[in-house]
Amino acid sequence: MPAAHSQSAGTAISPTRADDFAGWYQEVVRAAELATMAHVRGCMVIRPWGYRMWELMQAELDLQIRARRHSNVYFPLFIPLSYLQSEASHVEGFAKEMAVVTHHRLDSVNGVLVPAGPLEEPLVVRPTSETIFGRSMSEWIHSYRDLPMRLNQWCNVVRWEMRPRVFLRTTEFLWQEGHTAHDSEAAAMADALDAHEMYRTFAEDFLCIPTVPGEKSASERFPGAVSSYTIEAMMQDGRAVQAGTSHYLGQNFARAADIDFLDRKDERQHAHTTSFGISTRLIGAVIMTHGDDDGLVLPPAIAPSQVVIVPILRGESSGAVLAYAHQVAAALTGPDGINPDRVLVETSEQRATDLRWSYVKKGVPVIAEVGPRDLASRTVTYRVRLDHHALRTAGFDDLRAAMAAALREVHEGLLQQARIRLREGIHSDITTLGEMEQFFRSRRGFVLGAWCGEPDCEAALKPLAVSIRCIPQHLEAPGEACVVDGRPKRFSALFGQSY
Numbered sequence: 001m002p003a004a005h006s007q008s009a010g011t012a013i014s015p016t017r018a019d020d021f022a023g024w025y026q027e028v029v030r031a032a033e034l035a036t037m038a039h040v041r042g043c044m045v046i047r048p049w050g051y052r053m054w055e056l057m058q059a060e061l062d063l064q065i066r067a068r069r070h071s072n073v074y075f076p077l078f079i080p081l082s083y084l085q086s087e088a089s090h091v092e093g094f095a096k097e098m099a100v101v102t103h104h105r106l107d108s109v110n111g112v113l114v115p116a117g118p119l120e121e122p123l124v125v126r127p128t129s130e131t132i133f134g135r136s137m138s139e140w141i142h143s144y145r146d147l148p149m150r151l152n153q154w155c156n157v158v159r160w161e162m163r164p165r166v167f168l169r170t171t172e173f174l175w176q177e178g179h180t181a182h183d184s185e186a187a188a189m190a191d192a193l194d195a196h197e198m199y200r201t202f203a204e205d206f207l208c209i210p211t212v213p214g215e216k217s218a219s220e221r222f223p224g225a226v227s228s229y230t231i232e233a234m235m236q237d238g239r240a241v242q243a244g245t246s247h248y249l250g251q252n253f254a255r256a257a258d259i260d261f262l263d264r265k266d267e268r269q270h271a272h273t274t275s276f277g278i279s280t281r282l283i284g285a286v287i288m289t290h291g292d293d294d295g296l297v298l299p300p301a302i303a304p305s306q307v308v309i310v311p312i313l314r315g316e317s318s319g320a321v322l323a324y325a326h327q328v329a330a331a332l333t334g335p336d337g338i339n340p341d342r343v344l345v346e347t348s349e350q351r352a353t354d355l356r357w358s359y360v361k362k363g364v365p366v367i368a369e370v371g372p373r374d375l376a377s378r379t380v381t382y383r384v385r386l387d388h389h390a391l392r393t394a395g396f397d398d399l400r401a402a403m404a405a406a407l408r409e410v411h412e413g414l415l416q417q418a419r420i421r422l423r424e425g426i427h428s429d430i431t432t433l434g435e436m437e438q439f440f441r442s443r444r445g446f447v448l449g450a451w452c453g454e455p456d457c458e459a460a461l462k463p464l465a466v467s468i469r470c471i472p473q474h475l476e477a478p479g480e481a482c483v484v485d486g487r488p489k490r491f492s493a494l495f496g497q498s499y
C-alpha cells in the first residue's frame with residue numbers, strides 16, 4: 001500500500017520516545033484519547049477509551065479478588081480526623097497530601113459565596129481507608145470465629161499532588177483497596193503475600209508487564225505497616241513504576257482501632273491486619289511499557305476493541321462492502337469467538353487511512369480493512385499493531401483462527417519484548433557509589449547491588465533521585481560490600497529512579 005498519509009513517512013507521535021520520553025507520554029495519552037488533565041488542577045478526566053481499559057482490568061482483578069474470598073463493600077469518602085490521629089506513623093506519612101473538609105455550607109456575602117458552618121471535627125477525604133475499615137471491623141469482630149475477615153473496595157482516593165502527571169500522579173485516582181483481619185501473624189502474612197503474588201501474575205499474564213517482586217525497605221514502607229511488598233515494573237526509559245503493593249500491618253491498626261477478639265483460649269487479642277491496592281496508575285505503566293512512536297500498543301486483554309474493521313466505502317460497491325464488513329465481524333464473534341463488544345465495525349465518514357491511523361494511535365491489536373477487492377476474493381486484509389506497516393491477508397473461512405493467532409501474537413510479543421527489556425535493564429556490575437552516580441547520570445535502568453541495610457545509605461542516594469525499589473525475592477546481588485558505603489552486605493537491593 002502506498003504511503004499516502006503523511007504519518008507513514010515518520011512517526012505518528014511527536015516527540016518520539018528517544019527525543020523526549022515525558023513529552024511522548026503526554027502525546028500518546030492525548031492521541032489515544034485516554035484522558036485529559038484540564039479542568040481541576042491535579043485531577044484527570046478519564047475518557048471512554050481509557051476508562052474501558054480500567055474497567056477491563058477491574059473486571060479481571062475483581063474476579064481474582066473474589067476468588068480469594070474477599071467481599072466487596074463501600075465505605076464513606078470522609079474520614080474523621082480523629083480516626084487518623086490514632087495511628088501516629090500512618091497520619092505522619094499522609095499528612096502532607098490530605099484534602100480536609102472544614103465547612104458544611106456556603107453563605108452568600110455581598111453576592112460572593114464563602115464557606116460557612118465550620119465542622120466540629122474536620123473530615124479528611126480518604127487518602128486510603130485502613131482507619132475507617134478498622135473502625136467497622138472493631139464492631140464486627142468479636143471472636144476468632146469472625147476471622148479471617150476479608151473486604152475489598154473499588155473507589156476513588158485523594159492525595160494532594162504538587163507535581164501532577166496524568167495516570168501516574170493525580171490528586172484523585174481510582175483504585176482497589178483490600179483490607180483483611182486475621183487471628184495470627186502467620187495467617188495475615190500469608191494473605192499479604194498472596195495478594196502480592198496475585199498482582200505479580202495479573203501484571204504479567206494480563207497486562208504483559210513483567211515485574212520484580214520484592215519487599216520495601218523500612219523507609220519506603222507504607223506508613224504504619226510492619227512490612228510492605230511491591231511489584232516494580234521497568235518503563236522503556238528505564239525508570240520504575242511501583243505497580244501494586246500489599247502490606248502486613250501487624251497489630252498497629254488493630255490497636256489503634258480496637259480490633260480485638262476472643263481467641264480459642266478465651267483470651268482477648270488484637271487482630272493482625274493487611275491491606276493491598278492497585279490503581280489507575282497501571283494505565284500509565286501499560287502506556288510506558290508497550291507504547292511505540294506511533295502511539296499506544298495494547299495488550300489484547302485490556303484492548304477496548306481487539307479488532308477494528310474499517311470498510312473502504314467508495315461509490316457503488318459501498319453497500320456490499322459494508323455488508324461484508326458486518327459479515328466479517330459476525331464471523332469473529334459468537335460462541336468461542338471474540339466478545340461482540342470487542343469487535344468494532346468503524347463506519348464514520350472519514351478517509352479509511354485516517355481511521356486506520358487513529359486506531360493505530362489507540363493501540364488496537366488488529367486493524368482490518370475490507371474493500372471491494374476483499375469482497376470479490378472473500379478475504380480480509382489486516383494489520384497487527386506490533387508491525388502495523390505490514391499487510392496480511394486471511395480467507396473468510398480462516399478468519400477466526402487468523403485473528404485468534406494475531407491476538408496471541410500481540411500478547412506474546414509484548415510480553416517477550418518487556419521481559420527482555422527488564423532482564424537487560426538490570427545491571428549488577430556496579431560496586432561503588434561513584435559507579436552508581438556515573439550510571440544514573442548517563443543511563444537509566446535498575447541496579448542490583450549489595451546493601452548494608454542502613455537508612456543513611458538510602459539517604460545518600462536521594463540527590464541522585466535514586467531509591468531502593470525493593471529487596472527482590474528472586475534476585476541475588478553479587479559482592480559482599482554495600483554499594484554505597486562498603487559496609488558488609490545484609491540485603492540484595494534493587495536501586496532505581498521511579499515515577
Ligand SMILES: [Zn+2]
Nearest residue numbers: 452457482485
Ligand atoms: Zn550501606
